[in-house]
Amino acid sequence: QELVGSLNIYSRTATAFDQFDAELMRLYSVAAGQAISNSNRWRKSRETVTQLETALLSRSDIDMAKGALIALHGCSPDEAFDRLV
Numbered sequence: 463q464e465l466v467g468s469l470n471i472y473s474r475t476a477t478a479f480d481q482f483d484a485e486l487m488r489l490y491s492v493a494a495g496q497a498i499s500n501s502n503r504w505r506k507s508r509e510t511v512t513q514l515e516t517a518l519l520s521r522s523d524i525d526m527a528k529g530a531l532i533a534l535h536g537c538s539p540d541e542a543f544d545r546l547v
Contacts (some may be wrong), residue, residue, distance in 0.1 A: 464499065466495050466498040466499060466502075467495065467498060468496065469487060469490065469491045469494070471487060524543075524546065527542075527546055528543055528546065529541040531540075531545055531546070
């Protein structure tokens with residue numbers, strides 16, 4: 463598990479919270495931590511999707527450049543790609 467935050471509860475008296483309150487706070491903390499973790503996973507997934515969309519859009523440009531190199535140098539598609547990168 464990963465620590466993503468903390469829940470601090472204060473009281474003026476030492477006996478303000480009973481076992482039920484402690485369990486309720488634990489459940490709330492677990493749920494809040496899961497929500498934060500899910501949010502982080504969603505953000506990372508969104509970044510990956512954006513990168514993949516960009517790669518797909520640039521693929522046609524790469525294919526055209528490979529075609530030009532194949533025509534100019536008589537090389538294979540893999541060799542043309544190697545020349546590009």
